Amino acid sequence: MNRRIAIALLTAASLSLPAAAIAAGKYDDGASDTEIKIGNTNPYSGPASAYGQIGKTIAAYFNKVNEEGGINGRKINFVSLDDGYSPPKTKEQFRKLVESEKVLAIFQSLGTPTNSAVHAYMNREKVPQLFVATGATKWGDPKKYPWTMGWQPNYQAEGRIYAKYIKQNLPNAKIAILYQNDDYGKDYVQGMKDGLGDMASKMIVAEESYETTEPTIDSQIIKLKASGADVFFNVTTPKFAAQAIRKIAELGWKPTHFLNNVSNSVGSVMNPAGPENGVGIISTFYTKDPTDPQWKDDAAYKAWSAFMDKYYPDGDKKSSFTVYGYSVAQTMVKVLEQCGDDLTRANVMKQAASLKGLELGMLLPGIKVTTGPNDFFPIEQMQLAKFNGKSWELFGEIISGEAGS
Structure with a gap:
């Protein structure tokens, strides 16, 4: 009996060795x-x-x-x-x-x-x-x-991309910024200011922040409209992005509207905001928009x-x-x-x-x-896109937002 058990154990061990050798790590x-x-x-x-x-x-x-x-x-x-x-x-x-x-x-x-x-x-x-x-x-x-x-x-790179576009296409812009009051929001604002360079202090006419615990950002939008700005940089998470888009439409304010990438989802932001209210908004993409018919x-x-x-x-x-x-x-x-x-x-x-x-x-x-x-920045390029009421339409070239580019 002992000999049979020993042989059985030896056989089992020999059969398991190749698998163990392969899997061992x-x-x-x-x-x-x-x-x-x-x-x-x-x-x-x-x-x-x-x-x-x-x-x-x-x-x-x-x-x-x-x-x-x-x-x-x-x-x-x-x-x-x-x-x-x-x-x-x-x-x-x-x-x-x-x-x-x-x-x-x-x-x-x-x-x-x-x-x-x-x-x-x-x-x-x-x-x-x-x-x-x-x-x-x-x-x-x-x-x-x-x-x-x-x-x-990264957010600063994205902010610089919007600043490049503004300098090239809207050189006399009066910019109002809404941003989340933390490192996320401040990074975008810093990127915009870096991209505008010496023109930042002249072109940015109003800044308003919000806390994630606030129920709405309506009061901030009213103040930003009152600044006389004709460009709006919307640095928000999805809930507040949709609120901002709706409030701007309600007020009849028609600035050139830049919306940060992390809140440009058609399903989660643009549709809840009322897609007709988002026509003409500019954002950036690095992934394919699933609502874009070209794909x-x-x-x-x-x-x-x-x-x-x-x-x-x-x-x-x-x-x-x-x-x-x-x-x-x-x-x-x-x-x-x-x-x-x-x-x-x-x-x-x-x-x-x-x-x-x-x-x-x-x-x-x-x-x-x-x-x-x-290099701990895996993706460093984006492309601008404009919302047409149904989907985002890409335009221009792939742009790098790296500092100095």
Whole structure:
């Protein structure tokens, strides 16, 4: 009996050796031969809840990846928690993800004030805070914060792009600015002022800020209209962007209206605001707008649409947020694939900083994802677009918003 048991154990061990040898890797918390645990926070409730679609799209994309076999044979365990766009809640949820859930990395946590609240903590703990869903410039500082990286074009760069357009096409503009009173809003304003250069103090005639806890921004819009401005720079999150568009129409004010990229979703902003009220608004894009008819025969658009139908049928196919979630999830999958069997936190950051000309189907043609050890800004180009009442129409060339460009 003992001999038979010994032979059986020896046989089982010999049969399992090849699989173990293939799967065995280097691991930190959150990774194993069978699983990669990734954390996330999203505002599924609260003033920025429109962005919740991003987290739901990412979850759906990871479900697709798992159904197709996972990442190098490992399934993604995506743990996404609601923080309500509240920095204290974000701190609580991040600690839960890092210390209790023991995730390998936190990916695509949304919001400038929320990510700011955990910025130092993540770098102190040496846990990747990867491809954060905010374009604040500070996410691209690998020397000071080597564990944090952005993804989308940064807000100051976008502000400079609008300033370039204004200087070239509206040289006598009187500019009024509405902005969220935090690093997110201030980054855009700084980019606009940097882009206008010496003309900024003359051209900007009024600035009004708002807090995310305010119910409306009607009073700010009334004050900005009273300034006599003929250009309006709308730096808001979706709820307040829609309010601003409606109020401007109600007042009969007709400035040239620039709307920041993070709030130009047709499904989540333009339609709720009344699409007729948004005709002529100018914004920027780096992803394909799903409402733009020019993409209807595009292979990448068809692939995204098929994904939505199968994995996120309740998702809004008119929303840029679902395109965004799909694209950033593809970027994360590429990083994890490049990690191979070295699923340590250090290697995750190394691979995130080793993306060379990554092409994603739903990025605009000519825009690619590129990073390096000293370049934590994956996407740095955009294209202007104007809203026609149904969709956004791209115009002009792909523009870089890098300082000095």
